[in-house]
Structures are given as C-alpha cells and as structure tokens.
Amino acid sequence: MSTVERWLEHIRMFSQVIGPRGPGTAGEEAALRWAALALTHAGLEPEEDRFPTAGSVFRPHLVAAVGMLAAFALYPFLPWPATVLAAVVVVSEILELTLRPNPLQWVLPRTRSGNVFAVVEPSGQPEQDLVLVGHLDTQRTPKIFSSPGWFRAYRIFSTVAFMGFVLTVPAYALGAAFRWPWVWPASTVTAVFALLLAALCLEADGSPFTAGANDNATGAGLVLVLAQELAARPLARTRVWYVCTGSEEALHEGARTFFRRHLPRMTRPRALVFEMLGCAGPAWLVKEGIVLPLYSDRTLRALASKVAAENPDIGAHPVRLTGGVTEMSDALLAGVPAITLIGLTREGAAPHWHLPTDTWDKIDPEVLGRAHRFALELVRAVDAT
Numbered sequence: 001m002s003t004v005e006r007w008l009e010h011i012r013m014f015s016q017v018i019g020p021r022g023p024g025t026a027g028e029e030a031a032l033r034w035a036a037l038a039l040t041h042a043g044l045e046p047e048e049d050r051f052p053t054a055g056s057v058f059r060p061h062l063v064a065a066v067g068m069l070a071a072f073a074l075y076p077f078l079p080w081p082a083t084v085l086a087a088v089v090v091v092s093e094i095l096e097l098t099l100r101p102n103p104l105q106w107v108l109p110r111t112r113s114g115n116v117f118a119v120v121e122p123s124g125q126p127e128q129d130l131v132l133v134g135h136l137d138t139q140r141t142p143k144i145f146s147s148p149g150w151f152r153a154y155r156i157f158s159t160v161a162f163m164g165f166v167l168t169v170p171a172y173a174l175g176a177a178f179r180w181p182w183v184w185p186a187s188t189v190t191a192v193f194a195l196l197l198a199a200l201c202l203e204a205d206g207s208p209f210t211a212g213a214n215d216n217a218t219g220a221g222l223v224l225v226l227a228q229e230l231a232a233r234p235l236a237r238t239r240v241w242y243v244c245t246g247s248e249e250a251l252h253e254g255a256r257t258f259f260r261r262h263l264p265r266m267t268r269p270r271a272l273v274f275e276m277l278g279c280a281g282p283a284w285l286v287k288e289g290i291v292l293p294l295y296s297d298r299t300l301r302a303l304a305s306k307v308a309a310e311n312p313d314i315g316a317h318p319v320r321l322t323g324g325v326t327e328m329s330d331a332l333l334a335g336v337p338a339i340t341l342i343g344l345t346r347e348g349a350a351p352h353w354h355l356p357t358d359t360w361d362k363i364d365p366e367v368l369g370r371a372h373r374f375a376l377e378l379v380r381a382v383d384a385t
Helices: 003-018 026-041 059-074 079-097 148-178 188-205 213-232 253-265 298-310 328-333 365-383
Strands: 047-053 111-120 128-135 238-245 269-275 283-288 317-320 338-342
Touching: 003 026, 003 213, 003 365, 026 111, 026 213, 026 238, 047 253, 059 079, 059 148, 059 188, 079 148, 111 213, 111 253, 128 213, 128 253, 128 365, 148 188, 213 238, 213 269, 213 365, 238 253, 238 365, 253 328, 269 328, 269 365, 283 298, 283 328, 298 317, 298 338, 298 365, 328 338, 338 365
Parallel strands: 128 238, 128 269, 269 338, 283 317
Antiparallel strands: 047 111, 111 238, 283 338
16 A cells, blocks of 8 residues: 555545544544554554643633623723723733633633654664644634635634724723723724624534544644654654644644643654645745744754755645644744644645535545655655754
C-alpha cells in the first residue's frame, strides 16, 4: 500500500466510518482510539492526555453576550456593579480572542476530551525535539460559514459589536460618576449587538458537526502516516512527537494541554502543525490571528521556502490566515517555534471549511501526494539544522 493510500484510509476511517467528531463527543473518542491503534501498529507505544473541554468555541461568546445584556439590565438600578460586569466581559473577550484563559471559560459546563501521542527517538544522540500536530475533532456548520458573504458579514458585525462592548465600559463609568441620564438609553445599541451575538452563537452551537474529511482528518492522518514512516527510519538527531489532539475546534484545549504538560521533557523544541491538506495547497502560514497577529517562526519559514524552491513541482506557497488560528498559535504562545502546513489556495481560500460539504469524496489524492512530499522534506530539513 502506498503512502497516499495509507493516508486515504485514515481519512476515510475518520470522516466516513466514524464521521462527525465534535469536541468531547463519542465520535472524537472513537477517533482517539483509532489514532492510538494506528500508532501501536506502527510499533510505537501511544500515550494519552485527558482533560476537560467546554466542547464549543461559541459558548464563551454566548456567555459574553449574556453578560453584556445583564449589565444593560442592571445599569439603571446599580450603575457601578453594571460597569464592573461590562468591564469583566470586555477583558475576558480580549483574553478569549488571544487564546488565553479567562472567566468566560470558567462558568461553562465541561465534558471529557483527550490527546493521543507517541515519541520516536532518533538514530543518533537526540539534540532537539520536533512536534507534529494534527487535530482529530470537527467543527459545527453554522450559518456564518455557509458562504464567503456570510463570513465577511459576520466578521464586520463581530468587530463592530466588540467595539460597542469596549465603548460601553467607559460610557457606563462616566455615566455613573456624573449621573448622565442619556448613557443607558444610548447603550441600547450595545444591548442589540449582544442580543444578535447571542442568537448567532445559539444557532451555531445547535448546527450539525461536519464529517471533517479535509478539516482535519487530513492533518491527523498525516501525523499517523509520518509516524509509520519515520518509526521505521528514524531521523538522525531529532526526537519526534506524533500528536493527534482533541478539542481544537473548542478552545484549542488539546494543544494547550499537550504543551503545558510535556514541554519540560523537550530540548530545543519546534512544532509543525498540519491543517486541511486534502483539497488545496500545500502552503505554509506566514501569519494568523483574530485580534493578536501571530507569525510563524522565521527559521521554519525559511526552511519551508527553501524546500519549496528545491521542489517546484510540489507547488508549495506562503499564505496568511485571516480571521482564524491554528494550533501553531498554541505552540508559539507556549514559547515553541512553530509553523503550520495548510491547504489554502494562493488567494487564502479554505475549501469546505466548516461546511457540510467537507466529506470524503472531496479529497484529492494528487494534492495529498504533494502535501506528503512537502511535509516529509520539511521534517528532514529540520533534522538537518
């Protein structure tokens, strides 16, 4: 069986046999079991991380919307407590959008999620660590992702709503201090924003999960394919961690848990993240982010560019991800140099991203072949530096 055929079998198992794999669901658990079995068949000894998950990326923003509505309702009677509540919401939203723990997450109910990983020692003396990451879970299919127009409209709305939330805090504080009667009626606009945000979050959190063939059975499958290849032929000086994470589509809890627990065991760590590699690309990320822009590691970018130049038939290219983040961000925030290999077009489009059309039949074996070559050559280039 060829490498691409093995990769396709993992993608088929994740997306067609197991199907939707929402964070903390039975589908995600089945995917974790398959990944552990694949690592075992590769001759490795898989380990697990278990951790609680909120199960949704939308619920913290729903809590924020409810908090702003509560502040609006409270302000005529207790203006200072309402001001404090609005401030807590705004600060928490900033922390949420920059992938940091915050009070919005503390009040959410939790289920169980996990990571599966294995480690392969180099053939020689270990001098550095390389973490290969692909998430197993899948996202829901809300209206905001149903078309480019809807997504643009949502990005504009969310930006305006967030600015409204921010401006409400000093307005409430000044209104409370100087007893300005117009502040509360003026904040009706913010309350309307909060109500609309709550409605969008509720719709999103009630929509079906995707089958997740491209996003991200391809990424997790590539981790497993490389584990089998490189376990048979270890790198010369690099210890490699093969990590299939859970709950990326919630709050990136899998990657954050992995780096928090295992980073002390590593020497000169670097990370390669795999995302959506079955329909377009391959590409490497220069920058990503929602509020806080995060840039991939300069050395890894240079290596990716070098590999692309030496293998022009692969067609690899640099891209920027706008309005989203990958697990590269979690590595970078943990102090680990990282880069994401991703299947974006040269214009930055992500095929079937969070759509019901993200199914097995959309995967292009020719794209998989080029993505595998690019990833393997980049791993070897890292080992040589």
